[in-house]
Amino acid sequence: MKEKLLLEKSYHLYRKSLEIVPGGSLGVRRPTFYIGEEYPLFLKSGNGGRVLDVDGNEYVDLICGYGPLILGHREKEIDDAVCEKLKTHGYCFALTHEMQLELAQKLTEIIPCAEMCLFAKTGSDVTTTAIRIARHVTKRNKVLRCGYHGWHEWCVTGKGGIPKKAYEDILPFPYGDLNLLEDLLKEHGDDTAAIIITPVEHELNRPVKDPEPGYLEGVKELADKHGALLIFDEIRTGFRYHIGGAQRWFGVTPQLAAFGKGLANGFAISALVGAKEYMQAAADAVYISATYYSDGLAQLAALKTIEILERENVPQALREKGNRFAQRVEALIKKSAVPCLYSGSPFMPYFTFHSGDESKDRRMRDVFFTSLIRNRILIGPNHHGYIAHRHTAEDLKAVLDAIEEALADVSTAV
Numbered sequence: 404m405k406e407k408l409l410l411e412k413s414y415h416l417y418r419k420s421l422e423i424v425p426g427g428s429l430g431v432r433r434p435t436f437y438i439g440e441e442y443p444l445f446l447k448s449g450n451g452g453r454v455l456d457v458d459g460n461e462y463v464d465l466i467c468g469y470g471p472l473i474l475g476h477r478e479k480e481i482d483d484a485v486c487e488k489l490k491t492h493g494y495c496f497a498l499t500h501e502m503q504l505e506l507a508q509k510l511t512e513i514i515p516c517a518e519m520c521l522f523a524k525t526g527s528d529v530t531t532t533a534i535r536i537a538r539h540v541t542k543r544n545k546v547l548r549c550g551y552h553g554w555h556e557w558c559v560t561g562k563g564g565i566p567k568k569a570y571e572d573i574l575p576f577p578y579g580d581l582n583l584l585e586d587l588l589k590e591h592g593d594d595t596a597a598i599i600i601t602p603v604e605h606e607l608n609r610p611v612k613d614p615e616p617g618y619l620e621g622v623k624e625l626a627d628k629h630g631a632l633l634i635f636d637e638i639r640t641g642f643r644y645h646i647g648g649a650q651r652w653f654g655v656t657p658q659l660a661a662f663g664k665g666l667a668n669g670f671a672i673s674a675l676v677g678a679k680e681y682m683q684a685a686a687d688a689v690y691i692s693a694t695y696y697s698d699g700l701a702q703l704a705a706l707k708t709i710e711i712l713e714r715e716n717v718p719q720a721l722r723e724k725g726n727r728f729a730q731r732v733e734a735l736i737k738k739s740a741v742p743c744l745y746s747g748s749p750f751m752p753y754f755t756f757h758s759g760d761e762s763k764d765r766r767m768r769d770v771f772f773t774s775l776i777r778n779r780i781l782i783g784p785n786h787h788g789y790i791a792h793r794h795t796a797e798d799l800k801a802v803l804d805a806i807e808e809a810l811a812d813v814s815t816a817v
């Protein structure tokens with residue numbers, strides 16, 4: 404195993420932050436989400452597929468902002484367009500930027516379910532908007548949910564500070580089992596407003612899995628049968644599976660869909676899109692507005708991002724690059740005989756360990772990810788990574804070499 408990285412400044416900043424920022428930082432940026440004091444906590448800059456931490460360590464970045472960076476850091480064409488607009492036009496207006504119309508038109512052209520679009524900032528904003536619209540139009544209360552949909556009261560995992568009534572009508576169901584979903588609907592179908600699901604299974608700490616053939620079609624059929632709206636949470640799959648989202652790739656069209664990460668290569672914007680008959684509710688009865696939702700710069704970044712995604716056929720390029728990478732990773736795993744499972748759509752790679760003994764799996768995981776980070780590969784142990792369009796062959800070669808070493812370290816240590 405390589406030597407531990409020098410992370411003095413990261414942990415100095417972290418300890419200082421603990422005094423004035425609860426937990427030092429928010430959610431998945433805390434050391435508890437990584438391994439001991441092995442991971443950097445503060446980053447300074449990024450370029451293409453790499454990032455530099457505050458201690459001067461450079462990494463191949465497979466976290467990619469937890470998803471927004473579909474192209475890579477500092478994508479010149481996007482950044483130049485945004486900087487130019489900022490300098491020549493200003494930014495924060497009370498009213499709407501004209502780019503909103505252009506962006507909405509673009510999304511309606513490329514996303515199957517998109518007849519209308521509204522824009523917000525975060526994924527949580529638009530999954531929550533979708534639920535609100537569904538409850539309004541169906542006049543029903545219950546929501547069946549599968550996957551991570553953000554931090555708002557109805558769906559957040561930690562329940563501190565949330566009254567039970569905020570989520571008592573929210574019923575989780577496991578991915579992949581139509582019978583269990585049907586059982587839930589038999590009991591609650593009359594009062595179910597919506598089924599919200601990530602089209603691909605990508606829960607924390609679990610292998611990433613595409614749907615079995617017929618699964619998404621089955622979910623849609625059940626939703627239709629019980630008069631519930633089907634909502635796809637495409638925050639991670641959007642623009643990666645296909646320019647038109649996982650719904651286009653798998654050929655199943657929901658009534659509403661939430662998009663965010665990947666839409667603007669890191670600029671904060673999300674979109675709820677869907678059929679006019681439902682989306683129209685947000686024109687009057689369902690109130691959606693926030694000071695920063697009319698963000699023209701993020702809309703411009705989104706337009707530029709989509710232009711590049713289409714021009715360079717990025718979703719297909721990501722798939723091909725990811726498939727080549729996956730083949731090499733699988734060969735390394737096979738050679739090592741470590742019970743490591745490489746899962747994920749080719750551009751959402753993840754490693755889990757399955758020896759049949761949970762504590763051994765945890766130790767293997769810790770050794771594996773410690774070895775990777777010491778080899779300057781930034782990917783979290785609990786969350787799948789992302790391959791970005793600007794990851795070069797050299798970046799991915801560095802990752803493969805590090806994986807080979809990490810598997811050898813696991814073999815030696817566990």
Ligand SMILES: Cc1ncc(COP(=O)(O)O)c(C=O)c1O
Nearest residue numbers: 525526527551552553636638639
């Ligand atoms: C599938 C999915 N839905 C919703 C969200 C919430 O998005 P945000 O963190 O931008 O609120 C996330 C964030 O990771 C996500 O992965």
